[in-house]
Amino acid sequence: MPELSPLVIFIASIFTGNILLVYFLGMCSFLSVSRQIKTAFGLGIAVTFVLAITSAVNYIVYYYILLPFDIEYLRFIVFIATIAGVVQLLEMIIERFSEVLYINLGIFLPLITVNCAILGVSLFMIIRHYNFIQSVLFGAGSGIGWTLAIISMAAIRERLVEKKIPAALHGPGIALIIAGIMAMAFIGFSGIVQLQ
Amino acid sequence: MVSKIIITVLSVSGITGFLALILVIAEKIFADYGVCKVNINGEEDIEVDGGKSLLFALKEKKIFIPSACGGRGTCGYCKVRVIDGAGPLLPTEEPMLSKDEMKNNMRLACQVKVKKDIQIQIPEELFNIKEYKTNLALLKDLTYDIKLLHLELIEPKEINFKAGQYVQLETKPYGDIKETVMRAYSICSPSYEKNYIELMIRRVPDGICTTWVHDFLKEGEVLNIIGPMGEFYLREGESDIYLIAGGSGMAPIVSILYHILHEKIERNVLFFFGARTTKDLFYLDVMEYFEQNIPNFKFIPALSAATNKDKWEGEKGRITDVINKYIKDRDNSQAQGYLCGSPGMVKACINVLNSNNITNDRIFYDPFA
Numbered sequence: 164m165p166e167l168s169p170l171v172i173f174i175a176s177i178f179t180g181n182i183l184l185v186y187f188l189g190m191c192s193f194l195s196v197s198r199q200i201k202t203a204f205g206l207g208i209a210v211t212f213v214l215a216i217t218s219a220v221n222y223i224v225y226y227y228i229l230l231p232f233d234i235e236y237l238r239f240i241v242f243i244a245t246i247a248g249v250v251q252l253l254e255m256i257i258e259r260f261s262e263v264l265y266i267n268l269g270i271f272l273p274l275i276t277v278n279c280a281i282l283g284v285s286l287f288m289i290i291r292h293y294n295f296i297q298s299v300l301f302g303a304g305s306g307i308g309w310t311l312a313i314i315s316m317a318a319i320r321e322r323l324v325e326k327k328i329p330a331a332l333h334g335p336g337i338a339l340i341i342a343g344i345m346a347m348a349f350i351g352f353s354g355i356v357q358l359q
Numbered sequence: 360m361v362s363k364i365i366i367t368v369l370s371v372s373g374i375t376g377f378l379a380l381i382l383v384i385a386e387k388i389f390a391d392y393g394v395c396k397v398n399i400n401g402e403e404d405i406e407v408d409g410g411k412s413l414l415f416a417l418k419e420k421k422i423f424i425p426s427a428c429g430g431r432g433t434c435g436y437c438k439v440r441v442i443d444g445a446g447p448l449l450p451t452e453e454p455m456l457s458k459d460e461m462k463n464n465m466r467l468a469c470q471v472k473v474k475k476d477i478q479i480q481i482p483e484e485l486f487n488i489k490e491y492k493t494n495l496a497l498l499k500d501l502t503y504d505i506k507l508l509h510l511e512l513i514e515p516k517e518i519n520f521k522a523g524q525y526v527q528l529e530t531k532p533y534g535d536i537k538e539t540v541m542r543a544y545s546i547c548s549p550s551y552e553k554n555y556i557e558l559m560i561r562r563v564p565d566g567i568c569t570t571w572v573h574d575f576l577k578e579g580e581v582l583n584i585i586g587p588m589g590e591f592y593l594r595e596g597e598s599d600i601y602l603i604a605g606g607s608g609m610a611p612i613v614s615i616l617y618h619i620l621h622e623k624i625e626r627n628v629l630f631f632f633g634a635r636t637t638k639d640l641f642y643l644d645v646m647e648y649f650e651q652n653i654p655n656f657k658f659i660p661a662l663s664a665a666t667n668k669d670k671w672e673g674e675k676g677r678i679t680d681v682i683n684k685y686i687k688d689r690d691n692s693q694a695q696g697y698l699c700g701s702p703g704m705v706k707a708c709i710n711v712l713n714s715n716n717i718t719n720d721r722i723f724y725d726p727f728a
Contacts, residue, residue: 192582202450228374232366237514241374248378258472 169300171356172293182280183312184345189280193313193337196274201318204310209271211254214284217246219301221285222295232263235289242285249275280309291320315345341344369663396476400483414468419665423585424481424486430469435466444477472480479574482559488588491526496555501641504562505607506573507547510582511555518586522550522593522618523611523697526586528558530568533575542568543726545699546587549617556584561607591699591725593618598693600626601717602684603680603708605633605700609642611725612699620653628656629685633678633704635664637671659685676707678704679711691716698724 184186188209221242229235254272257263259297274282284305288290288298319341328337392409397416407416414430414437417423426437435455440462448456452467471477497509512518516588520526527594530663548557593600593615599620603607604612612630619628633639639662661674661681666671686694696712698705705724712722 201616223375228370233363234367234369234370237367237371240371244375244378248382252385255385259389264446266449 164299167297169296172297173300173304175342175356176301177271177311178349179355180305180309181312181349182283182305183284183354184342184349186283187346189278189309190342192278193309194335195343196228196271197313197316197320199319200314200317202271206271207306207310207313210275210278210280210309211303212276213246213250213272214281214302215299216253216302216308217242217249217281218284218298219290219295220245222288222298225285225289238286238289239277239282242282246285247276248282273355280305312341312345315322316341329334383483389577392474395473396480397473398476400480403476409473409475411473412449413441413445413466413471413477413479414474416473417468417678421489422481422485422487423490424468425588426469432467432470436468438465439468440464441466441471441478442478443476443478444473445471446474479720484521484524484588489515489518491515491518491584491586493556493582493584495576495578495582498576498578501559501623502639504573505561505641506562508558508560508572508576509555510558512586513581516524517553518556518558519525519553520546520550520556520587522546522614523591523725524587524589525591525611526558526588527554528568529583529585530571531580531582533571536571537550538569541585543588545589545591545608545611545614547613549621550614551617551621559607559610588726591697591723593697594695594723596648596693596695597626598695599680599689599691600628601694601712602628602630602696603633603678603682603700604630604697606703608699608701608704608725610699612697613642613645615648615697616653616656620649625654628653630658631657631678631682631685632657632660633681633700634660636662636666637669653660680709682708683715686715687711694721696724698721698722 176182180183183193191204192210197203199230209259224241225235227255231239236344257272284302288301288329293301297335320338323337332340361722371540374509389666390410393408394406395403397407397413405420405422407420411419412430414424414426424437424439426434430437432455438456438460446463448461448466452470454463455467456465456568492513493510493709494513495508496511497507499507501507524544525543525545530536530540530542532539544558544560546556547559555595560569560572562573591611602612602615609632616628616630618624619626630646632640640660643660648657649656658692659681661675661676661678662669662671663675663677664672665675672682694717696709696717700708709719709722709724713719
């Protein structure tokens, strides 16, 4: 694989390789917390924050503990443990030091411990052999891409409230259809750069 | 092979152990808010461990804020006024508070965390709320669908309540019902009798608690109650008092009448009691006793569905019409109305009182929910 510039990875992970609309990871919170732009934004920022930090931590754990001991098959369980630990730690620190940040971000943190997008990013960076800088920017970019997707979704759903929707499609039904159309729209970006 | 297993076990436990250690240390450093002072109503300072929610911090100090959901932020009962020290309103509180309440600094005690010294305001009565262990000494039928429960206090041995207040009774699992529920019932015994309380409980078809009381409860059982609570009690004044009740709504009124008798209050008291037929009447002997011993008291039962079989010579017709008939020619400019009964009855009677010059600030009621 040719060495990609970290900046290219960053841009690509927002648009062409959007973690949510191209890889369909992190769908559960995407569907359940996308009713209001305000909360969607808060959750998006929290995901971005956690993604950037956990990709760095997991990079270190993988290349300095799992690989040397030849136990990289444990990466699933170890990654999840570190993600959960980091999220807890972040919540405590934020709650202590910034009330504003805690209100806007902290209350979403427990929601995203089990967000699969976060585990997904850590696994992708291993599979794609990214170096440390690339991994962190890939994590941050994926987070921004996820935020972009959930805010667009929330914006659409806020407008949907007034629209007539067939009864059977209320709630998740129409949300999944919208997600599908958005995913197709994102194919339009794929000409810019390819990640894989 | 063996070495691989050992390495696996060691590294997994090492990593998770390390994470756990970091979290424990972090909790000590970051989540330890030390001892915080909670100032209540500008008087009492209590010391609690910081980091907990206000609801649980107060509960540990035996101050019970009403809460039905157990601190999950879904019932909205645990509202308290926080004057200082709570930080900004949380998104989890917003749906439970009205605009006025937000302006008045009302907060949900279960969502507010005590992180520094905090100043709050709660109604004085809440200090008095305790959990009591009681012995069901007597269980008897008042009518075909109302039972009287006589509960002797075991621990604590004494209760202080205002006549008219209610307690919450905790049910026990029975039949197919596996959970316990809390239901509120007014105390009908005198407030100067501090060693026991009495409750009147009417059977509600398919009601979890009332079915249990009527079909499963036995004398001698130990029951838990929490109380006293409520804002339904006699207000001071010299004016006439109109008491209005239907069915087991008589309970708080009886307690208020004992209070009037005991305190030798000489205000004019009219008690309108609505029932369907003579089968629904009870406590007539107690009312007779009150009429003989309270100087200016009159008991006016009214039957809405009396037939010839009832041989009823008292008031007939709807309770609202009877009330109107008695009070329309009186001077009601200061009179107070006290109502307890079904929401529909309470609403209809409030309308009658309103149309007779009794404004809402002089009307007090306890509708059954």
